[in-house]
Amino acid sequence: MRVYISVDMEGIAGISHGKPTNRDDSGYRDACRLMEGETNAAIEGAYDGGADEVVVNDSHGSMYNLAPDRVDQRARLVQGRKTLSMVEAAADGHFDVALFVGYHARAGHPRGTIAHTYSGAPTLTTLNGKPVGEYGINGIYLGALGIPVGMVSGDDALAEEVADWMPWAERVVVKRGLGWQAADSLHPSAAQALVKAGAKRAVERARSADAGGLRPLVLAAPIAVELQLTHGGQADFAALIPGFTRVGDRGARFEAQGGIEAYRAFVSAVRMARLADE
Ligand SMILES: [Zn+2]
Numbered sequence: 001m002r003v004y005i006s007v008d009m010e011g012i013a014g015i016s017h018g019k020p021t022n023r024d025d026s027g028y029r030d031a032c033r034l035m036e037g038e039t040n041a042a043i044e045g046a047y048d049g050g051a052d053e054v055v056v057n058d059s060h061g062s063m064y065n066l067a068p069d070r071v072d073q074r075a076r077l078v079q080g081r082k083t084l085s086m087v088e089a090a091a092d093g094h095f096d097v098a099l100f101v102g103y104h105a106r107a108g109h110p111r112g113t114i115a116h117t118y119s120g121a122p123t124l125t126t127l128n129g130k131p132v133g134e135y136g137i138n139g140i141y142l143g144a145l146g147i148p149v150g151m152v153s154g155d156d157a158l159a160e161e162v163a164d165w166m167p168w169a170e171r172v173v174v175k176r177g178l179g180w181q182a183a184d185s186l187h188p189s190a191a192q193a194l195v196k197a198g199a200k201r202a203v204e205r206a207r208s209a210d211a212g213g214l215r216p217l218v219l220a221a222p223i224a225v226e227l228q229l230t231h232g233g234q235a236d237f238a239a240l241i242p243g244f245t246r247v248g249d250r251g252a253r254f255e256a257q258g259g260i261e262a263y264r265a266f267v268s269a270v271r272m273a274r275l276a277d278e
Contacts, residue, residue: 001207003051004095004147005075005199006086006138007039009060010114011154012102013174013191016183018114023062034188035060035102036070038153038174041192042101043072045199050207055093059086060102085118085267086134087141097150097206097214098142099199105157105177106133112157113177118266121273123250124228127262128219133158136165136217137266143217144259150202150214153195155183168214170205172198222255223262227269234273241268 009021014034020027039056046054054075058066064079071077082088090098105112108124108131117125117133125132127140135158139149152162153172162171172194175185185191205212229235229250238244238252243265247253252269256262 001051001097001203002053002055002093002095003046003203004055004057004090004093004098004142005039005042005046006057006059006098006100007035007042007066008086008100008102008104008134009035009065010102010104010116011158011174012038013185014188015102016113016175016185017181021061021114032065032067033070036066037188037192038101038195039066040070040072041196042099042151042153042199043075045196046099046203047074048196049200049203051203053093055089055095057082057086057088057090086138087263090142090147091145095145095147097202097211098147099150099202100135100138100152101195103135103152103154103158104133105155105161106131109133109157109161111177111179113155113175113179113183114181115157115177118270119274121229121234121270122227123230125266126224126226128224129226132165133161135162137263139166139217140219140223140259141263144263146216148206148211148214148216150206151198153198166215166217170198170202218259219262221257223257223259224253224255225262225265225269226251226253227266227273229273231276233276237272237276238269241265241272244269
């Protein structure tokens with residue numbers, strides 16, 4: 001049983017404001033400690049549930065947040081400026097199940113804490129017209145590889161979105177979103193206990209008959225990937241990518257033939273959009 005864990009920071013218990021999630025902030029190291037706590041809880045839960053192998057992908061910001069010597073020694077750690085970002089190395093391992101820890105609601109969510117989608121550039125992203133966040137963008141990539149998402153942890157706004165997109169996934173709520181940079185959070189220890197239990201249940205389900213009802217997230221092709229960006233200049237740059245079209249005041253659109261292509265189109269557009277502001 002091989003388990004892939006992608007860990008973000010904004011959805012970790014005790015993180016209520018965006019500032020400490022930035023490397024330059026004086027609170028950043030403390031935020032990393034909280035992230036490491038939930039990461040280790042997920043690893044422990046995965047092994048308790050029957051995992052034989054766990055790979056952790058550090059999936060926040062510049063993606064080298066977790067101190068390697070503070071991460072449970074049973075797990076391997078993927079870090080750095082990865083081409084495939086939050087799903088790097090998922091294609092390498094024939095993973096049976098994926099766990100998303102510290103995730104958050106989509107950009108544009110009215111209440112989710114530090115709600116965004118990959119960067120500050122997209123204000124709304126849709127797949128086949130339906131608003132989606134990182135859980136779904138990453139979910140369709142993994143889904144195309146046959147890997148179901150078994151657990152997602154973060155705030156209650158995220159849980160509502162995940163219930164809609166991937167109703168089979170265990171939903172662990174570690175805080176209540178009170179707005180853009182505010183949350184009502186459990187104590188980190190209490191949150192870690194929930195993450196551990198959720199990870200254990202997800203892996204136990206993945207091991208059981210019919211994968212315990214866990215399903216890879218697969219959308220029928222073609223998949224329309226549309227990003228509304230912060231301004232038209234960002235959309236112009238994103239629409240420069242072959243296959244994209246420019247839509248509306250500040251949108252760019254692509255029709256993908258599957259989940260992997262949809263993921264690559266989205267990440268490419270986000271990266272191109274950033275260049276418009278340099
Ligand atoms: Zn994120």
